[in-house]
Amino acid sequence: xxxxxxxxxxxxxxxxxxxxxxxxxxxxxxxxxxxxxxxxxxxxxxxxxxxxxxxxxxxxxxxxxxxxxxxxxxxxxxxxxxxxxxxxxxxxxxxxxxxxxxxxxxxxxxxxxxxxxxxxxxxxxxxxxxxxxxxxxxxxxxxxxxxxxxxxxxxxxxxxxxxxxxxxxxxxxxxxxxxxxxxxxxxxxxxxxxxxxxxxxxxxxxxxxxxxxxxxxxxxxxxxxxxxxxxxxxxxxxxxxxxxxxxxxxxxxxxxxxxxxxxxxxxxxxxxxxxxxxxxxxxxxxxxxxxxxxxxxxxxxxxxxxxxxxxxxxxxxxxxxxxxxxxxxxxxxxxxxxxxxxxxxxxxxxxxxxxx
Amino acid sequence: xxxxxxxxxxxxxxxxxxxxxxxxxxxxxxxxxxxxxxxxxxxxxxxxxxxxxxxxxxxxxxxxxxxxxxxxxxxxxxxxxxxxxxxxxxxxxxxxxxxxxxxxxxxxxxxxxxxxxxxxxxxxxxxxxxxxxxxxxxxxxxxxxxxxxxxxxxxxxxxxxxxxxxxxxxxxxxxxxxxxxxxxxxxxxxxxxxxxxxxxxxxxxxxxxxxxxxxxxxxxxxxxxxxxxxxxxxxxxxxxxxxxxxxxxxxxxxxxxxxxxxxxxxxxxxxxxxxxxxxxxxxxxxxxxxxxxxxxxxxxxxxxxxxxxxxxxxxxxxxxxxxxxxxxxxxxxxxx
Numbered sequence: 001x002x003x004x005x006x007x008x009x010x011x012x013x014x015x016x017x018x019x020x021x022x023x024x025x026x027x028x029x030x031x032x033x034x035x036x037x038x039x040x041x042x043x044x045x046x047x048x049x050x051x052x053x054x055x056x057x058x059x060x061x062x063x064x065x066x067x068x069x070x071x072x073x074x075x076x077x078x079x080x081x082x083x084x085x086x087x088x089x090x091x092x093x094x095x096x097x098x099x100x101x102x103x104x105x106x107x108x109x110x111x112x113x114x115x116x117x118x119x120x121x122x123x124x125x126x127x128x129x130x131x132x133x134x135x136x137x138x139x140x141x142x143x144x145x146x147x148x149x150x151x152x153x154x155x156x157x158x159x160x161x162x163x164x165x166x167x168x169x170x171x172x173x174x175x176x177x178x179x180x181x182x183x184x185x186x187x188x189x190x191x192x193x194x195x196x197x198x199x200x201x202x203x204x205x206x207x208x209x210x211x212x213x214x215x216x217x218x219x220x221x222x223x224x225x226x227x228x229x230x231x232x233x234x235x236x237x238x239x240x241x242x243x244x245x246x247x248x249x250x251x252x253x254x255x256x257x258x259x260x261x262x263x264x265x266x267x268x269x270x271x272x273x274x275x276x277x278x279x280x281x282x283x284x285x286x287x288x289x290x291x292x293x294x295x296x297x298x299x300x301x302x303x304x305x306x307x308x309x310x311x312x313x314x315x316x317x318x319x320x321x322x323x324x325x326x327x328x329x330x331x332x333x334x335x336x337x338x339x340x341x342x343x344x345x346x347x348x349x350x351x352x353x354x355x356x
Numbered sequence: 357x358x359x360x361x362x363x364x365x366x367x368x369x370x371x372x373x374x375x376x377x378x379x380x381x382x383x384x385x386x387x388x389x390x391x392x393x394x395x396x397x398x399x400x401x402x403x404x405x406x407x408x409x410x411x412x413x414x415x416x417x418x419x420x421x422x423x424x425x426x427x428x429x430x431x432x433x434x435x436x437x438x439x440x441x442x443x444x445x446x447x448x449x450x451x452x453x454x455x456x457x458x459x460x461x462x463x464x465x466x467x468x469x470x471x472x473x474x475x476x477x478x479x480x481x482x483x484x485x486x487x488x489x490x491x492x493x494x495x496x497x498x499x500x501x502x503x504x505x506x507x508x509x510x511x512x513x514x515x516x517x518x519x520x521x522x523x524x525x526x527x528x529x530x531x532x533x534x535x536x537x538x539x540x541x542x543x544x545x546x547x548x549x550x551x552x553x554x555x556x557x558x559x560x561x562x563x564x565x566x567x568x569x570x571x572x573x574x575x576x577x578x579x580x581x582x583x584x585x586x587x588x589x590x591x592x593x594x595x596x597x598x599x600x601x602x603x604x605x606x607x608x609x610x611x612x613x614x615x616x617x618x619x620x621x622x623x624x625x626x627x628x629x630x631x632x633x634x635x636x637x638x639x640x641x642x643x644x645x646x647x648x649x650x651x652x653x654x655x656x657x658x659x660x661x662x663x664x665x666x667x668x669x670x671x672x673x674x675x676x677x678x679x680x681x682x683x684x685x686x687x688x689x690x691x692x
Binding site for chain 2: 057058059060118119120121122123166167173174175178194195197198200201266267268269270271272273274279280
């Protein structure tokens with residue numbers, strides 16, 4: 001995949017209105033397009049980083065899903081055998097692996113959130129997660145404001161947060177809504193219907209519709225956000241995805257034989273659920289979204305929108321905006337967990353939609 | 357009817373297809389996590405089969421455990437159970453005892469989520485709050501979410517946790533030694549499969565060549581409710597209706613209700629009476645007063661006066677009986 005994406009919001013790629021860049025007729029083949037190959041080679045040498053966070057109550061198959069997505073034992077132990085006691089408080093756990101495919105190296109970091117939503121009183125259980133996400137932005141910011149910067153700042157920022165909704169078949173619960181409301185403002189969030197093999201196809205559709213209504217009603221904008229669609233092609237592609245969100249997914253890291261083929265699935269007494277079979281569940285849609293089609297977009301939005309929001313807020317806090325660039329000493333971050341209190345500086349969905 | 361979270365709504369309509377030995381009341385409470393705030397809903401139905409009538413009352417608790425903060429969310433449930441005991445105690449202490457309506461909860465089906473790794477903190481808190489007040493039958497709901505191995509592991513984990521947390525679930529009485537081998541085997545199998553893993557459905561599905569059955573139809577096959585290889589529904593139904601219905605009622609009356617009653621009377625009686633932990637209906641020390649639980653609701657003046665009259669008449673009767681008892685005191689043994 002090329003290093004610069006069409007969907008980047010940096011000033012370089014947008015159509016400039018400067019008179020110096022008007023298009024001109026070309027008389028022969030110059031070889032400009034070879035730059036794509038150069039970018040590709042460079043990118044393959046550096047490799048890619050991708051950071052994914054999974055959130056949800058215990059037992060919803062988060063670890064299995066990660067293993068299924070990346071077809072590797074990212075988490076060593078299978079969740080069913082985790083017979084230990086539930087953690088008393090939310091503790092985030094990260095693991096980093098380098099996966100290679102066809103010469104492309106991916107440094108994958110997965111952050112799990114065991115203990116989320118498992119207590120009797122789950123009030124503010126989202127705070128440690130918000131703090132973690134903001135901490136990663138802070139680390140990046142600290143690196144970025146140094147006078148002598150690293151050639152490549154290690155990127156630990158969370159590019160996507162996959163939220164696992166329990167398959168109740170009813171509607172989003174208060175905890176789901178509280179979490180999603182807060183997190184959508186700081187990170188890309190994709191909700192999924194977890195363990196969807198316990199819902200019939202009709203139940204899934206009804207549940208999906210209800211969740212979409214709940215998200216709308218509460219002003220929760222999940223990835224892919226409408227306001228970032230750059231052109232009509234994007235919009236068409238993303239509209240199709242948005243219709244299907246939340247995907248009803250099933251994870252499995254065991255193989256079974258079905259009609260002579262070896263498939264990943266779950267074997268019950270009444271049939272085998274094939275994870276990669278679209279007739280059985282929507283796991284392929286999630287995989288395609290996260291890995292095959294939108295991985296770069298997720299990183300771009302994280303960098304150009306969420307991180308920028310954080311940066312603006314922090315710089316404003318440190319009263320640096322009016323002074324301009326130069327020596328920068330940031331005041332220590334105030335320990336607020338939901339950034340974006342200075343509404344006037346924050347990009348907002350409505351502003352972008354109104355074209356301001 | 358709304359599709360319920362764990363499919364239990366289908367259970368009552370299937371329960372009545374089996375025969376019952378005699379007509380009576382049975383109150384079944386199900387506790388499972390559903391929508392936004394906790395409410396207690398009661399539905400009554402009279403079922404008849406081959407001349408036997410059963411008045412079944414189903415108590416549902418939608419909203420249980422759904423809030424962000426579920427602290428004490430079990431209190432309304434506990435209060436409900438105790439209110440039924442209270443009502444019975446008042447009726448039993450009244451004059452017209454022939455037609456007492458038994459609204460006490462005889463069995464509580466507690467639905468455990470198949471997605472967790474056993475009992476959650478909320479499950480443990482609820483079970484500890486009610487295990488001395490109602491027969492608990494733990495059930496794993498939506499069992500079609502689990503593979504056979506996962507089901508086994510989960511059941512084992514739950515059994516361990518119940519023991520660890522000292523939660524008293526309903527104990528199936530042991531078979532009589534003179535029962536036949538088949539019955540004993542069936543009984544042992546049933547005990548082994550607790551907590552029951554159930555699938556609930558009242559939809560009839562036709563899966564290809566098989567005969568129509570109640571179940572849930574998926575693209576990969578149909579999970580059948582009444583197939584013993586698919587889930588423990590048949591065991592649960594047999595237990596609740598065929599074999600242990602009467603025992604559940606007896607345990608409710610002889611153990612749980614009596615425990616409630618003793619606690620109630622002790623806390624209301626005069627200090628001297630508290631030393632005797634007797635189940636006998638008469639307390640020696642309370643010669644002139646029969647302590648009764650307070651009426652929680654706002655009754656009309658007339659009703660209060662009527663009850664006062666009743667009390668006075670009862671006191672006289674009991675004084676007479678006490679005198680008789682004191683004569684035969686030596687022969688009476690302590691009943692606990």
